[in-house]
Amino acid sequence: MRARLLLVPLLLVATAALAPLPAVAGPSGSSGATAPAPAQALWTTPVPASHVTRPFQPPQNPFGAGHRGVDLSGSPRTQVLAAGDGVVVFAGMVAGRPVVSIDHADGLRTTYEPVDPSVAAGTRVTRGSPIGTLAAGHDRCPVSACLHWGLRRGQAYLDPMTLLRPPRVRLLPWR
Numbered sequence: 808m809r810a811r812l813l814l815v816p817l818l819l820v821a822t823a824a825l826a827p828l829p830a831v832a833g834p835s836g837s838s839g840a841t842a843p844a845p846a847q848a849l850w851t852t853p854v855p856a857s858h859v860t861r862p863f864q865p866p867q868n869p870f871g872a873g874h875r876g877v878d879l880s881g882s883p884r885t886q887v888l889a890a891g892d893g894v895v896v897f898a899g900m901v902a903g904r905p906v907v908s909i910d911h912a913d914g915l916r917t918t919y920e921p922v923d924p925s926v927a928a929g930t931r932v933t934r935g936s937p938i939g940t941l942a943a944g945h946d947r948c949p950v951s952a953c954l955h956w957g958l959r960r961g962q963a964y965l966d967p968m969t970l971l972r973p974p975r976v977r978l979l980p981w982r
């Protein structure tokens with residue numbers, strides 16, 4: 808008896824959470840053959856058909872040496888894409904390099920450099936939308952141009968490649 812009483816509010820909560828979904832997913836009344844997009848499609852690589860030229864190497868301490876992002880191969884003027892939905896919080900020069908930063912849900916921020924921006928601070932972007940073009944000159948790039956792609960939550964630097972690996976994993980600082 809006691810267990811059944813506890814279940815009632817849980818079911819009510821679950822019903823309330825699920826209620827808006829059918830109205831959005833199936834207005835046409837079709838057979839339901841088209842499944843909703845999988846959850847891991849929230850992120851995309853900012854440079855299609857690229858490969859990693861230098862991996863993420865977190866520093867031993869906040870001021871230590873390391874590589875606070877991943878480098879992706881490209882070529883000059885390659886279009887760079889937003890990795891996920893968000894809002895541009897910065898597009899401009901940092902220490903002589905053009906940088907774009909995007910804030911996402913869950914306190915995540917991605918950064919892209921060197922990128923000549925086609926967006927400005929305040930621009931709302933969606934996954935895969937262009938944010939600018941790649942410039943040459945990133946440190947230790949073995950090809951004609953590399954995108955340095957960074958991911959942070961607060962002050963913690965994370966490996967951006969974890970965004971692209973299904974199933975989605977918890978994002979924790981690398982040790």
Ligand SMILES: [Zn+2]
Nearest residue numbers: 876877878955
């Ligand atoms: Zn780099």
